[in-house]
Amino acid sequence: MxxxxxxxxxxVVWLLLLTLPFWMSAIGGYTALGSRVVVLxxxxxxxxxxxxxxxxxxxxxxxxxxxGVYGVGLTLKYLLPNTLVGIAVGVLxxxxxxxxxxxxxxxxxxxxFAMVTIAFGQVFYFIAYRWxxxxxxxDGLSGWRRVPIELGVTRLDILGxxxxxxxxxxxxxxxxxxxxxxxxxSPFGRTLLAIRENERRARxxxxxxxxxxxLSWVTSCMFVSLAGALYALLNNFADPHDLRWxxxxxxxxxxxxxGMRAFWGPLIGAAIFVVLxxxxxxxTENWMSFIGLFFILVVLFFPRGVLGILRRKSAS
Amino acid sequence: xxxxxxxxxxxxxxxxxxxxxxxxxxxEGELRAVIGPNGAGxxxxxxxxxxxxxxxxxxxxxxxxDITQLLPARRVWRGIxxxxxxxxxxxELTVRENLRIAVEVASGYRxxxxxxxxxxxxxxxxxxxxxxxxxxxxRADRRVGELSHGDxxxxxxxxxxxxxxxxxxxxxxxxxxxxxxxxxxTQLIRKLHKEQRVSIVLIEHDMRVIFHLxxxxxxxxxxxxxxxxxxxxxxxxxxxxxxxxxxxx
Ligand SMILES: Nc1ncnc2c1ncn2[C@@H]1O[C@H](COP(=O)(O)OP(=O)(O)OP(=O)(O)O)[C@@H](O)[C@H]1O
Ligand SMILES: [Mg+2]
Numbered sequence: 001m002x003x004x005x006x007x008x009x010x011x012v013v014w015l016l017l018l019t020l021p022f023w024m025s026a027i028g029g030y031t032a033l034g035s036r037v038v039v040l041x042x043x044x045x046x047x048x049x050x051x052x053x054x055x056x057x058x059x060x061x062x063x064x065x066x067x068g069v070y071g072v073g074l075t076l077k078y079l080l081p082n083t084l085v086g087i088a089v090g091v092l093x094x095x096x097x098x099x100x101x102x103x104x105x106x107x108x109x110x111x112x113f114a115m116v117t118i119a120f121g122q123v124f125y126f127i128a129y130r131w132x133x134x135x136x137x138x139d140g141l142s143g144w145r146r147v148p149i150e151l152g153v154t155r156l157d158i159l160g161x162x163x164x165x166x167x168x169x170x171x172x173x174x175x176x177x178x179x180x181x182x183x184x185x186s187p188f189g190r191t192l193l194a195i196r197e198n199e200r201r202a203r204x205x206x207x208x209x210x211x212x213x214x215l216s217w218v219t220s221c222m223f224v225s226l227a228g229a230l231y232a233l234l235n236n237f238a239d240p241h242d243l244r245w246x247x248x249x250x251x252x253x254x255x256x257x258x259g260m261r262a263f264w265g266p267l268i269g270a271a272i273f274v275v276l277x278x279x280x281x282x283x284t285e286n287w288m289s290f291i292g293l294f295f296i297l298v299v300l301f302f303p304r305g306v307l308g309i310l311r312r313k314s315a316s
Numbered sequence: 317x318x319x320x321x322x323x324x325x326x327x328x329x330x331x332x333x334x335x336x337x338x339x340x341x342x343x344e345g346e347l348r349a350v351i352g353p354n355g356a357g358x359x360x361x362x363x364x365x366x367x368x369x370x371x372x373x374x375x376x377x378x379x380x381x382d383i384t385q386l387l388p389a390r391r392v393w394r395g396i397x398x399x400x401x402x403x404x405x406x407x408e409l410t411v412r413e414n415l416r417i418a419v420e421v422a423s424g425y426r427x428x429x430x431x432x433x434x435x436x437x438x439x440x441x442x443x444x445x446x447x448x449x450x451x452x453x454x455r456a457d458r459r460v461g462e463l464s465h466g467d468x469x470x471x472x473x474x475x476x477x478x479x480x481x482x483x484x485x486x487x488x489x490x491x492x493x494x495x496x497x498x499x500x501x502t503q504l505i506r507k508l509h510k511e512q513r514v515s516i517v518l519i520e521h522d523m524r525v526i527f528h529l530x531x532x533x534x535x536x537x538x539x540x541x542x543x544x545x546x547x548x549x550x551x552x553x554x555x556x557x558x559x560x561x562x563x564x565x
Contacts, residue, residue, distance in 0.1 A: 191417065206422070
């Protein structure tokens with residue numbers, strides 16, 4: 001079913017996100033953990049624009065996430081100490097790369113498409129990994145930090161104040177997510193649902209399917225590179241693993257875990273993923289096997305994801 | 317000038333000749349039936365006209381211009397819409413959403429990231445008309461996948477009609493239906509043909525439907541055109557009796 005955000009669910013989500021820094025510590029978390037959830041949720045929701053709402057599987061989204069990461073890192077380190085310019089460069093880099101790669105692969109379908117997205121993703125990973133002198137190679141790109149934002153009259157101290165940074169992240173998240181929800185409720189968005197539902201029917205309604213998939217892909221990658229840019233700022237660090245295939249896999253896991261047919265599903269998935277990672281990794285090295293086990297259980301027993309099962313419970 | 321002119325088209329699949337040197341002309345406003353035994357090449361013939369397949373040789377002219385090489389979507393834009401032998405709809409979406417998508421595409425809104433209230437109103441109005449014509453209104457907000465076979469067929473036909481086609485290709489619209497559903501769909505097709513003045517080519521096995529609807533009939537057998545004529549001529553034709561009607565009876 002097409003699950004665009006229902007009003008009441010959305011209200012609850014926004015209320016929780018807006019107040020997060022004030023209750024996070026009460027449940028044993030901390031604000032930066034909240035920022036991490038929101039950033040990765042943005043990445044997973046962006047992927048899901050393509051996966052859940054266009055029906056196209058990508059295993060290479062980390063490439064564009066990573067371009068966002070390095071776009072910010074390289075800009076702040078070498079070019080100019082301005083956070084907003086860094087974000088813009090990161091998003092632009094990811095979007096342009098996606099536009100070019102997308103044009104090359106948009107004719108492929110299903111598993112073939114997914115495989116080629118991995119292949120292209122690995123190309124970007126190896127560039128970051130090998131080009132030591134600029135990217136820092138395997139050690140990552142350090143020696144830079146996010147810079148407080150001057151807003152004319154006032155100054156947003158996103159470096160010294162975790163809450164200020166959280167709200168910057170939430171502001172970007174809100175813009176991106178609202179744009180995606182708006183698109184999905186538009187005629188263009190409905191053509192994507194049509195393609196997901198039945199590509200043949202879509203084509204014989206006069207929809208040039210490849211063109212629409214390309215647009216969906218570029219939109220999805222643009223928002224995932226915004227998530228990457230914010231992720232770099234969160235860590236004050238660019239890690240080559242951020243653009244490797246297993247990072248792409250994490251995004252897919254978050255989307256499927258939370259429920260890829262539900263608009264907010266990937267947000268839930270990201271929250272579970274990040275929190276499990278945070279708690280379990282302090283107990284055992286093998287936190288990934290916990291995620292893996294949890295993932296398998298969800299896929300086997302709740303194919304519509306965590307939010308899917310919650311919805312069904314509340315409906316019956 | 318005829319609306320559709322198919323000139324000597326042939327389609328072979330690695331050795332198997334599914335359609336062999338078939339020609340056909342359809343006039344504006346005509347309702348033509350294509351009949352023939354299983355595997356005669358009827359669906360393949362539709363696939364060639366709608367652009368799902370390219371002919372191995374021959375030419376297809378629509379409204380005066382050669383469309384033989386055009387992609388499916390472009391043929392739709394020129395006014396050729398089709399349904400499929402196995403129903404093709406958007407099963408997880410509601411009937412309303414199915415129709416709305418078709419109407420929006422037909423209105424040229426497919427790339428719009430938003431819609432003015434005025435445009436949205438026009439779309440809704442057109443969707444309402446389609447509900448009125450088809451009688452699907454009471455099931456507007458049900459998912460198409462949950463509907464009866466007949467209603468799914470009707471939804472697919474109305475989606476195709478939403479495109480304002482000049483030529484509508486219907487591949488066995490009554491396949492797998494009971495008597496009542498067959499009757500309803502036949503009435504719907506008749507109404508669309510009369511009221512919307514759309515030219516229709518339909519593949520059909522049910523002789524009652526054909527004699528009720530068709531102006532002319534073309535008979536295919538083993539990829540070749542066997543006969544063409546009015547329903548009475550076809551019923552009287554000996555060649556058709558032996559090749560098709562005889563075998564079916
Ligand atoms: N894509 C294809 N590749 C190979 N062979 C095909 C293909 N499509 C159809 N054929 C073959 O071409 C012949 C004609 O098939 P077609 O589907 O056009 O028949 P039909 O007249 O529609 O039959 P039916 O009444 O069963 O629907 C059959 O022998 C079929 O197996
Ligand atoms: Mg057939």
